[in-house]
Amino acid sequence: MCIAAPAQVIEINSSDKMAVVDFGGVRQQVKLDLLDDVEEGRYVLVHSGYAIEVMTDEAAKESLEAWDELLKILDEEDEQTL
Numbered sequence: 001m002c003i004a005a006p007a008q009v010i011e012i013n014s015s016d017k018m019a020v021v022d023f024g025g026v027r028q029q030v031k032l033d034l035l036d037d038v039e040e041g042r043y044v045l046v047h048s049g050y051a052i053e054v055m056t057d058e059a060a061k062e063s064l065e066a067w068d069e070l071l072k073i074l075d076e077e078d079e080q081t082l
Contacts, residue, residue, distance in 0.1 A: 006060050006067070007028070007046050009039065009042050012032070019032050019051065030049055
């Protein structure tokens with residue numbers, strides 16, 4: 001199973017097909033080799049350092065809410081094991 005995480009595109013460097021994306025405050029460079037229609041401000045799914053899909057605003061919102069819920073549950077489980 002593969003996991004891809006949503007991230008917002010902050011900056012694009014089209015000369016080397018790279019972008020800086022934001023994962024809720026954590027910024028990382030990703031490769032854009034697999035996509036043609038990326039724009040700053042849009043959300044993309046990122047897997048293994050590659051942007052693999054441009055997301056609609058609705059899909060990005062739903063995915064971010066799901067990630068927030070998952071992280072909340074994992075935090076609660078960690079607190080219970082201490």
